Amino acid sequence: xxxxxxxxxxxxxxxxxxxxxxxxxxxxxxxxxxxxxxxxxxxxxxxxxxxxxxxxxxxxxxxxxxxxxxxxxxxxxxxxxxxxxxxxxxxxxxxxxxxxxxxxxxxxxxxxxxxxxxxxxxxxxxxxxxxxxxxxxxxxxxxxxxxxxxxxxxxxxxxxxxxxxxxxxxxxxxxxxxxxxxxxxxxxxxxxxxxxxxxxxxxxxxxxxxxxxxxxxxxxxxxxxxxxxxxxxxxxxxxxxxxxxxxxxxxxxxxxxxxxxxxxxxxxxxxxxxxxxxxxxxxxxxxxxxxxxxxxxxxxxxxxxxxxxxxxxxxxxxxxxxxxxxxxxxxxxxxxxxxxxxxxxxxxxxxxxxxxxxxxxxxxxxxxxxxxxxxxxxxxxxxxxxxxxxxxxxxxxxxxxxxxxxxxxxxxxxxxxxxxxxxxxxxxxxxxxxxxxxxxxxxxxxxxxxxxxxxxxxxxxxxxxxxxxxxxxxxxxxxxxxxxxxxxxxxxxxxxxxxxxxxxxxxxxxxxxxxxxxxxxxxxxxxxxxxxxxxxxxxxxxxxxxxxxxxxxxxxxxxxxxxxxxxxxxxxxxxxxxxxxxxxxxxxxxxxxxxxxxxxxxxxxxxxxxxxxxxxxxxxxxxxxxxxxxxxxxxxxxxxxxxxxxxxxxxxxxxxxxxx
RNA sequence: GGAGUCUUAGCUCAAUUGGUUAGAGCGCCGCCCUGUCACGGCGGAGGUUGCGGGUUCGAGCCCCGUAGACUCCGCCA
Numbered sequence: 001x002x003x004x005x006x007x008x009x010x011x012x013x014x015x016x017x018x019x020x021x022x023x024x025x026x027x028x029x030x031x032x033x034x035x036x037x038x039x040x041x042x043x044x045x046x047x048x049x050x051x052x053x054x055x056x057x058x059x060x061x062x063x064x065x066x067x068x069x070x071x072x073x074x075x076x077x078x079x080x081x082x083x084x085x086x087x088x089x090x091x092x093x094x095x096x097x098x099x100x101x102x103x104x105x106x107x108x109x110x111x112x113x114x115x116x117x118x119x120x121x122x123x124x125x126x127x128x129x130x131x132x133x134x135x136x137x138x139x140x141x142x143x144x145x146x147x148x149x150x151x152x153x154x155x156x157x158x159x160x161x162x163x164x165x166x167x168x169x170x171x172x173x174x175x176x177x178x179x180x181x182x183x184x185x186x187x188x189x190x191x192x193x194x195x196x197x198x199x200x201x202x203x204x205x206x207x208x209x210x211x212x213x214x215x216x217x218x219x220x221x222x223x224x225x226x227x228x229x230x231x232x233x234x235x236x237x238x239x240x241x242x243x244x245x246x247x248x249x250x251x252x253x254x255x256x257x258x259x260x261x262x263x264x265x266x267x268x269x270x271x272x273x274x275x276x277x278x279x280x281x282x283x284x285x286x287x288x289x290x291x292x293x294x295x296x297x298x299x300x301x302x303x304x305x306x307x308x309x310x311x312x313x314x315x316x317x318x319x320x321x322x323x324x325x326x327x328x329x330x331x332x333x334x335x336x337x338x339x340x341x342x343x344x345x346x347x348x349x350x351x352x353x354x355x356x357x358x359x360x361x362x363x364x365x366x367x368x369x370x371x372x373x374x375x376x377x378x379x380x381x382x383x384x385x386x387x388x389x390x391x392x393x394x395x396x397x398x399x400x401x402x403x404x405x406x407x408x409x410x411x412x413x414x415x416x417x418x419x420x421x422x423x424x425x426x427x428x429x430x431x432x433x434x435x436x437x438x439x440x441x442x443x444x445x446x447x448x449x450x451x452x453x454x455x456x457x458x459x460x461x462x463x464x465x466x467x468x469x470x471x472x473x474x475x476x477x478x479x480x481x482x483x484x485x486x487x488x489x490x491x492x493x494x495x496x497x498x499x500x501x502x503x504x505x506x507x508x509x510x511x512x513x514x515x516x517x518x519x520x521x522x523x524x525x526x527x528x529x530x531x532x533x534x535x536x537x538x539x540x541x542x543x544x545x546x547x548x549x550x551x552x553x554x555x556x557x558x559x560x561x562x563x564x565x566x567x568x569x570x571x572x573x574x575x576x577x578x579x580x581x582x583x584x585x586x587x588x589x590x591x592x593x594x595x596x597x598x599x600x601x602x603x604x605x606x607x608x609x610x611x612x613x614x615x616x617x618x619x620x621x622x623x624x625x626x627x628x629x630x631x632x633x634x635x636x637x638x639x640x641x642x643x644x645x646x647x648x649x650x651x652x653x654x655x656x657x658x659x660x
Numbered sequence: 661g662g663a664g665u666c667u668u669a670g671c672u673c674a675a676u677u678g679g680u681u682a683g684a685g686c687g688c689c690g691c692c693c694u695g696u697c698a699c700g701g702c703g704g705a706g707g708u709u710g711c712g713g714g715u716u717c718g719a720g721c722c723c724c725g726u727a728g729a730c731u732c733c734g735c736c737a
Contacts, residue, residue: 102694181671291736417733
């Protein structure tokens with residue numbers, strides 16, 4: 001371990017300068033818990049022996065661990081006017097320097113804040129001379145006297161702005177190279193920030209984000225502990241999941257040719273803990289999914305994972321409402337209104353075109369199927385004849401914000417990106433209905449349309465004509481984009497929570513030609529829909545599943561699970577998993593269910609997304625200390641890397657990747 | 661796998677219709693400066709315009725390819 005020499009320049013009030021070197025004892029941190037408790041503003045300092053010419057280590061090893069010598073007596077955000085006159089020692093980074101040739105000001109930064117340090121040549125010439133050489137990000141330790149700032153020089157922008165510390169000692173603990181990007185101004189490229197993440201995290205904004213994250217997990221643990229939940233860890237090395245996302249595989253050296261998988265979620269384990277009779281489980285669980293990344297998706301992410309026995313849907317929802325209340329109270333200081341409104345999946349899709357509707361604004365989808373039931377407009381006619389629907393939204397006041405050219409671009413966008421057949425629109429400008437389709441409408445249709453949509457001067461209508469689901473989804477996306485255009489959600493501090501409930505249990509997948517679980521295969525069908533499993537009307541079965549949504553972001557989702565062996569087996573069958581495959585892949589679970597599994601259910605919240613929203617960040621990368629980029633690469637460590645062939649041999653695997 | 665946007669000094673960005681030696685602010689280096697707080701003043705260094713090719717008398721700018729970053733679709737709760 002390289003030991004850095006530490007240059008100490010110290011000067012006592014008697015102006016007896018001495019220069020010497022010291023090194024810390026790496027095995028004995030100077031600030032252990034016991035000594036931290038003894039920090040105070042009036043601790044005594046001791047003179048360290050020193051020579052002048054030869055750099056020498058003079059301080060006995062145990063000196064550093066003595067409470068009489070510490071790196072600092074307090075933090076850079078703690079000193080106020082009432083501490084005036086006290087002698088303090090601060091340690092931190094040079095945030096900025098203002099060198100007037102004579103007097104020098106340094107803003108000293110640590111995790112908690114800034115303190116202005118003053119070097120006065122007329123009082124401490126040697127120390128001030130050394131201070132001229134200070135540069136940004138140097139790590140220093142200073143000792144000095146807390147003084148009220150001169151009249152009129154207080155800085156209201158700083159919490160410590162009423163005081164400054166007049167330095168009489170300066171120790172340069174470690175010089176810094178010039179940082180590759182400024183830490184105080186506009187944000188640099190994200191890849192540069194990720195390359196030097198340890199510097200990026202020095203910025204107070206990032207430090208704040210990580211503090212908020214800590215408070216969220218702390219509040220979560222406190223709250224769930226109070227509610228009787230046990231934090232239980234589950235394996236990271238587990239089995240591949242047959243359904244859902246791609247797994248990260250881990251080869252087993254001891255069992256050549258066999259693989260573990262990293263868990264996509266602790267789903268089966270948390271259910272087995274219920275069978276085990278632990279009754280109330282939670283975990284701040286790391287989850288892994290090998291899928292393409294997004295601003296709100298990382299290959300590894302964290303869930304607040306909860307499962308309980310003998311609970312109903314509404315009990316679980318109240319529990320989570322209480323948790324979110326606590327989290328928002330302790331991080332943002334706001335009291336969110338509970339209980340959250342409930343909306344069925346069918347309602348959410350029909351009115352907002354989304355299973356995670358953003359309720360901060362209206363612009364609801366309206367059905368025009370009735371208006372156009374006799375239409376001669378060919379496009380609408382064929383949709384209606386095919387059992388489809390006509391729906392529309394009214395972007396109030398959008399006419400002045402969007403040109404005809406832009407409207408064409410929007411149409412292009414829904415076609416290429418959303419796979420829609422088109423996007424009809426009417427722009428109400430200067431008393432005219434500008435639209436390629438209005439000429440096909442009868443006067444009666446126009447009148448009814450205007451009435452239902454409350455269509456007025458300055459508005460823009462968007463139409464969706466398709467089967468109910470795709471028509472709603474496309475308009476749901478247009479609704480969000482229109483809200484962005486109209487700046488409906490900018491600067492909004494609104495927090496619109498809701499539960500979306502009664503999700504469909506199953507959805508038919510045309511590509512794979514079989515039914516797939518919408519939530520996951522352990523989700524419980526609603527009792528009143530059980531008969532549909534017999535009749536084969538699988539698409540109409542509703543699940544006891546619920547998502548909690550905030551401002552259009554899915555914070556988490558859960559369900560009441562199947563706890564009966566036979567029902568679970570039957571559902572696997574519908575999903576196309578035959579009895580043999582069930583035994584191989586889910587035998588342990590089915591067997592467990594046959595030993596008196598209690599009714600149970602749970603939920604998982606996306607911690608990263610939750611913290612992102614609490615921090616007002618645009619990406620979960622802003623609330624993860626060391627995230628990976630778009631391609632799953634950690635730019636700082638270059639992970640993932642190629643490995644020695646020998647390592648692959650040990651694991652009995654080989655790579656088929658083509659070398660560049 | 662696909663689409664879009666972007667890539668110019670250490671950082672953030674300019675550069676008119678394709679036209680002289682590619683500029684500015686910040687940062688950096690040097691000198692000056694005793695109450696600043698994004699201190700100030702003077703001076704200086706710093707560029708293969710991501711990379712490769714093409715069109716042109718002439719390319720940072722136009723075209724083709726390629727690499728990388730970000731956003732989105734597919735994928736993924």
